Amino acid sequence: MNNKEIARVFRVIADILEIKDENFFRIRAYRNAAGHIENLTQDLNDFNQAGLQDIPGVGADLSAKIIEMLKSGKLEYFEELKKSIPCGLLDIMDIPGIGPKTTKLLYEKLRIDSIDSLEKAARSGLIAGLPGLKEKTQENILKGILLIKQKPEKILFSYAQNTAENIISSLKKLKEIKQACIAGSLRRGKETVRDIDILAASLSAEKAMELFTGLDLVKDVIAKGPAKSSIRTKDGIQVDLRVVDPKSxxxxxxxxxxxxxxxxxxxxxxxxxxxxxxxxxxxxxxxxxxxxxxxxxxxxxxxxxxxxxxxxxxxxxxxxxxxIKKLPKLITLSDIKADLHVHSEWSDGNASISVMAETAFKKGYEYMVISDHSQGLGIARGLNPQRLYKQIDEIKTLNKKFKKFRILSAAEVDIKSDGTLDFSEDVLKDLDVVLAAVHSGFKQSSREMTKRLVKAMENRYVNIIVHPTGRLINERPRYEFDFEEVVKTAKDTNTALEINCYPKRLDLDDIHARRAKQEGVRISLGTDAHSAEQFEFMRLGVMVGRRAWLEKKDVLNCLSCEEFLKKIKKD
Ligand SMILES: [Zn+2]
Ligand SMILES: [Zn+2]
Incomplete structure (x- = not known):
């Protein structure tokens, strides 16, 4: 088990104990430990026993439990504890926003012990009248259930693609295989997929299947036949291989x-x-x-x-x-001349600006935008104006070194809950580019959030709204706001909207990005790279852009540095 899984076990234990009205301090101890484990940067497997006990919140008792989980993959105490409550209550607590208190209340008052019975009760209005619950709870429950039910497609595109590419390169080593290619939703570039489909052309399917089902990454073989075989990888991903006649x-x-x-x-x-x-x-x-x-x-x-x-x-x-031969000429990775959202060790990145610049230059880029966080984002070591000006100086010095590459100084400025920005205009005017983003206060009403984004775009210095919807795939839905209104304002104010290429973000998604393009809004691709390897995320953003029908003219990254600076100007 890894850190995340162990922390989760502790959290669920705390929830069950709370349902059972157990000792408050015990409950808090489990939650406390879970929090500390989630924040560790080191793998729990790398600790010895004494080291485990030294982790804040983890004493002798919990360290023994961690060791049991690391060794056996489960925790006896947890297995027993789960049996002490109806098992459906655990599912109910998986619904976003529903904690042990509500779960307990629903069970005690209405005998609700499964998601199904919960949904029925919510639909027939039984929950709205329950004393002790807020008015909006019923509505939130229904929304939460919907979110859970929409969740079957889960594997992130980037992860599935890496797995698929590994398998294909193994298959291609076999001389009997003429061609091998990713198929299915993964080939279409969907942001998440349920499984991986691979298609190969060969006249000796048997050999291909033998190789496929014997690959190192295979955990079990689900089916093995002459035309189709299915395996499950050690990471739990199902992969289907079909072998067809090269002629078809x-x-x-x-x-x-x-x-x-x-x-x-x-x-x-x-x-x-x-x-x-x-x-x-x-x-x-x-x-x-x-x-x-x-x-x-x-x-x-x-x-x-x-x-x-x-x-x-x-x-x-x-x-x-x-x-009618009117398909768009879709953007490709080779059209990209710049990365427009890059962090450095000045805030929460892990490499110097110079290393990031060298890497971007080697990738063939002509420029990049260094956009470290602003002061408000303390957790990401955001820059205050003094440090920002120091950074601008460093960028000036570095730019003298490069002949065919340029670093643009920027900042990823926090949009505060009232739509004002984390830097004054006096500071913003000294940057080449200003990126603005929402990083907190996601629960505002749609009206407030729309106003907040619109106000930020109306700022004469804001050029790009990054990760505009705030969603995290499989983790957090987008915050609520009027997208049409934002698109309209983006167009009117010449503010670009980003496709953030970070694997979990891919934000805007294909549908929203296409809508923005239709209204004439420019799209910016930013990897949000926090390390030199993460420049590779650009291909994910390009994939989303292709699904959004984007062409070179729609994407700021396809412009030369000079044209880019001209096009983003507001007046
Ligand atoms: Zn951000
Ligand atoms: Zn960022």
Missing amino acids: FGAALVYFTGSKEHNIRIRELAKKNNLKINEYGVFDLKTDKIAAAEKEEDIYAALGLSFIPPELREDRGEVEAAK
């Missing part, structure tokens, strides 16, 4: 890339043209004569369409656009 690889790739909705749309189109399409090819409806099969491009051409990039295959108008 293109048709199979279209079929298994999906989406389902896209495939239905092209099937209808085929029918209209007296054709039929399936995983083996495109055929004449009457004569069964084959029109295309081997190459994906040929499949689309046979249907009278220009090639549709996988990221667009969601039935969001791409088939219609392909028919």
Whole structure:
């Protein structure tokens, strides 16, 4: 078990103890320890017994429990404790915003012991009238349940893609495999996926399956057959491999890339043209004569369409656009000339500006934006104006060293809850670029949050709103605000909106970014890199941008440094 899992066990123990009205100090001790463990930067596995006891909040008793979990992967005390309450109560406490107190009250007053019975009670209005609960609780419960139910797709794109690429590079070593490619939602670049689909072309499927099911990362083999095998990796991800005849690889790739909705749309189109399409090819409806099969491009051409990039295959108008040859020319990683959101060790990054600049330069970038946090974000060692001016000086010195690269001085300025900024205009005017972001007070009403964002954009120095919706994938939904209003203001004030490329953020997402583009708002890609390796996140942002139909002209990062500075000007 890792730190996070162990901290979670302690938190759940505290919750159960609270439901059971146990000693307040014991409950607090478990929560306390969980908090300290979550904040450790070192792996619990690396501590010896004495070291464990020295962790704040962890004494002899809890360190013994940690050791038991590290050794056996479970905790006997916890297993027993769970049996002492109805098991559905634990599920109920997983709903965001519902703690042990509410759970206990619901159980005692209404005998609610599962998410289902909770949902029923909330829908029939039983919860609203319960003494001891706030008026909004019923509404929040229903929202929370919805959030939990929408959660089945969970593996982050970046993680799934790395796993898939590892498998493919192993498969490609086999000379019997002619081609191997990611398929499914992962190929379409969805931000999270349920499983990984891989498609390979080979005439000896048996050998491919043998290799696949014997890979090091395999935990168990779910199914093994000549055409399809499924495994589960040690990280719990299901991977399906299909092996097809090289002659029909293109048709199979279209079929298994999906989406389902896209495939239905092209099937209808085929029918209209007296054709039929399936995983083996495109055929004449009457004569069964084959029109295309081997190459994906040929499949689309046979249907009278220009090639549709996988990221667009969601039935969001791409088939219609392909028919009239009006598909966008999507941005690619090689169009990117700059990273527009980079941190350094001046705030919470872990590398110097000079190291970050060297790395960006080696990647082929022409410039980058150093945007450390402002003073309000104490937790991230935000800069006060004095330190900011020192940083500006350092950037000036570094810029003299570079001939073909430029560092722009900026800041990621906190937007306070009333929409004012964490630096005065006197300071902001001295920066090349100003990024602004919401980092706290997420629970404001939609009206307040909209006003807050609008006010920030109306500031004449704010150029880019970064991670505009604040969501964290699998962790936190976006804060509530009127996106249309924000887009309109962004357009009116010439403020760009960011696609933050951090794997958990990808914010804006594809839908919102496309909407912004439609209204003529410029998009900025920022990795939010806190270390030199994290420049690699750019490819995730580009993927989101492609799903959002973005072209070079929509994206600030495709401009030269000079053009960029000109285009972001407000007046
Ligand atoms: Zn931020
Ligand atoms: Zn940042």
